[in-house]
Amino acid sequence: MLEVKLNPKFKTKIKQRTVDVLTQDGRAQSFENFYQVPASYSDFLQECCRIRSGNKFIPFAPFEYQKVVSDLIDKYRGIMIFKTRQLGLTECISAKFLHKALLNPAYAAAVLSLGQKESSNIAVRIQSMPANIKELKFLTKSKTEIHFQNAGKIWFRPATDNATRSLESVSDIFYDEAAFPPNFAEIYASSTPSQEAVGENARTIMATTMSQLGKLSTFWQMFDSANPVDAEELIEKIKAGREEPCYWWVDNNGWAKVIIHWKAHPIYSNVPDFLQKTKDKHKLTDDALNREYNLGIPDSGGALFSSEDVFKCAVGSWALPNKDKHYMAALDPNFGGTDYWEYLIIDITDYPYQVVAEYRENDRQSLFCIEKTLQLSDAYNPVLTVVEHNSGGAIIAAEITKQRPSLAVETVATTNTSKVVNTDRLALALEKREVIFPANWAGIHEFKSFSLQTRSAMHGHDDCIMCLSIAFARLELALRRRGGALTGDLGTVARTKSRFR
Incomplete structure (x- = not known):
């Protein structure tokens, strides 16, 4: 292990890093944090990442609920997040994968979204995130895979029942908008075997707004089961302001379950009549507004028209x-x-x-x-x-x-x-x-x-x-x-x- 000088641009000090060297018998070793990024997720976002806001890029300053999600990913094997729209959870979780990939060259993750177009859009977002990372190099940089030199890799696939079948051992899987695929049960069942070799370090993350399937969706049936609390009752309390807008618990199977309402967002929560303004701006029906922006759960999961x-x-x-x-x-x-x-x-x-x-x-x-x-x-x-x-x-x-x-x-x-x-x-x-x-x-x-x-x-x-x-x-x-x-x-x-x- 070699002592190196710190990148003076980073505020967070890192005592040392390891670099590629050869052992006496000529075999390469595994090396961590080649690019000297901060070990703290929050510091990594603020010092090394940027996101697009409007027509410009700004530093990625995480909100408190995004930090909570990162901490839960670190601690629990499975995380299910039921959320409202436009909270930046996709960026938050994608940046978590980016951070873990830069820290560990053996890391591999998969992002599964509704279709290849949606998954590729996430890949493009991640590729534009790194900033202030000295000499960052890509071995692969495409809309289906990102692989850094001396660091890990992330795949981007559509949510199908063979999405991860051909991939090598995967540490983490992120199911984006998990409530929407009608065959999500099959997608989940066929993807989990790719994590078996990773063991207890594997992570499964699901984050979604509610789909039109409502209570018939596999996501909701998983989210609403094995709980020490009444999830629906909690949702109503959160919407009414009687519970914190970012609320989580651990279910009887050891999974962390999270509810994040728009009131957890420091900007939206200060907008008077946020829901009505959102409805008028996007010309939404009451049903669509409630489902996408206010944690609404359709009972029938069926008809468009009330x-x-x-x-x-x-x-x-x-x-x-x-x-x-x-x-x-x-x-x-x-x-x-x-x-x-x-x-x-x-x-x-x-x-x-x-x-x-x-x-x-x-x-x-x-x-x-x-x-x-x-x-x-x-x-x-x-x-x-x-x-x-x-x-x-x-x-x-x-x-x-x-x-x-x-x-x-x-x-x-x-x-x-x-x-x-x-x-x-x-x-x-x-x-x-x-x-x-x-x-x-x-x-x-x-x-x-x-x-x-x-x-x-x-x-x-x-x-x-x-x-x-x-x-x-x-x-x-x-x-x-x-x-x-x-x-x-x-x-x-x-x-x-x-x-x-």
Whole structure:
């Protein structure tokens, strides 16, 4: 072991380090802390790490709850963290892995997030963290693996049931957003064997906000079991301010379990009406706000739309055309089979907007459905017709435009991302009672079985929901078309006293 001079930039003194030398028989030894980083996690973050804040990098000054998490990782074999969003726990735990890797060249860890994209984003964050570490060198620096010269390595994988199967012995595994994968039980069971050789020094960390699965998620079932306390009761006390916002205990199996509320964050806790401002800023439903920002746990783990909201909005009625009203139309077409051709007429004259007419049929040829659609369109003369673009919808839109050149037609392409955005927008509209519909509309049954997780029908159909959601995706454009002559980029629609052709 050789005496070395300390890096004068570091405030924390380290007595000595070991360097690569060869023993007399030519074999390499194992060496610790080659880069002279502080042994204390908190000192390491402040002196050697940076994080991005807004459009600049700042020193990583850990909050108290982040220090608590680090201490628990040091002490307990397993740690489960139930948290609200935007608390920096992913950075906190990732930086812990970085610290352990720099201290121990034999260290290996794995980060498993929802998909490879999410895991790779964490890898990029860790790569940008080191600062003020003299001559730090990477053997591997990619979005799937980081390996430092004379230090340990960290892998980044999607949360699948074979994520760590091909990896060598892993010391620590971090399951990011563990409540979200529906097959988390299989993922966890297949990953733990990779830690067997490490023994008692192995660590398993799970940190997550609550998913739409709620109490049906494997994470919650693990978190809520073998406890000397009532986890749900504690959560309610924390939300009400009757317990500390960062609260932890050790369960009957020796695992540390942690609840971290947004009030533990020194900035958020000083923002008046934080939850309401967050809801308004991100346009969240009450359910989404409660689940993601206030430790809410859905009971059913099922539907996106609240049954109570649907019931409150089911007060409309079918209505005949009225020359003094303004309408928009939406079409979710099909091409035969059991799915429905769904065409809706929505009265957008006043608030709340109202579903007033519908053409709905399946097992019919497209030309027949187009004919029926145009008959209804002729009666209501919508200011805008929105057509779902996918699966031949563009062809249908072109045919409608061909037969009715005066109709203003817009198409909406549905992707996985836009489907979430559009249905979230619709859920918020129901919560605010911005739209009403007849009590006997088929969409009411679809609302009750529309999955929050998959954004599709858990059983039955979802044509009504998708049709209404694409209408709301272009609602602002339709509202701008109400009344008077329209010019410019909106096109031109001739207006007469009678709105009927």
